[in-house]
Amino acid sequence: SHLSAALKRLNITVIEEDTLPETRQYLPKKTRLAIERSKICVVVLSKNFAFSKHSLTTLVEAIERRHSKTGAAVVPVFYGVDRSLVEQQIGKFGEAFSKHETSEPEHRVTEWRNALKEAAHIKEGLESNDES
Template identity: 40%
Template sequence: MAQVAPSTSSSSFRYNYTYDVFLSFRGQDTRKGFTGSLYNALHQRGIHTFIDDEGLKPGEEITPSLLNAIDDSRIAIVVFSKDYASSSFCLKELVKILDCVDSKGRLVLPVFYDVDPSDVRYQKGSYGVALAKHEKRHNVEEWRKALTKAANLSGCHFKPGYSHHTTTLTKVTCFS
């Protein structure tokens, strides 16, 4: 369990986290590739990371345990992939993650995996299409604001490259 002990002039606080990192991602897009590799790399380095191995089925609500995992994580890494916004679960997670940033000072790192950050920021491309579909059943204004806010944070942009024998080259750009 990771502990952080910030001190102030009037008192000292100790925060306990169940997880160092919470991974938010669209399972169908990146679970068996990028996000799975990221989880393994973090785990190998002893970083206690939450990954939703079960996945949520259509019609299910985000479980209290999933929301608690977000609350109990020190950092969230949000992997924005082409179909991230097609999942109402992912969008609800994102809202909760950003709520924790605002209310608890948590950290979030957006990762744009083979998607342009401006598509997320302005809900263009697959993000615009997904939100238009969601509008038939949901009020998406909160999701739009969350996507814009997250896309304006410092993060990394990953563009999968080409395969050369057994090695796949990837272009990575991080920005602030």
């Protein structure tokens, strides 16, 4: 994507979750280490974000990092999706969770839901309706 390319040109580490196989249950070590070493975690929340278990788990890791002693700033970017849909988990987000609730343990789904709600409440977030 254009955003990934621009960030990489600035020598910023980009974790592209869509390149990871959905069959993996846990985040790769490389992803966890990148989050642990980050001072800022920018999370791009698009309309299909909640369908990706890896994206949701990455968000949980970023939120946990935010609350750690050496906390990182988490900046959510609401890309083509309204912040309220993320917070209330309706629309595509509701559809995704209906699916996850049939295949994932309750504690994991709760973690994902809580992380999304917290991300939606971060005031420093950016909103963009431009999907180009």
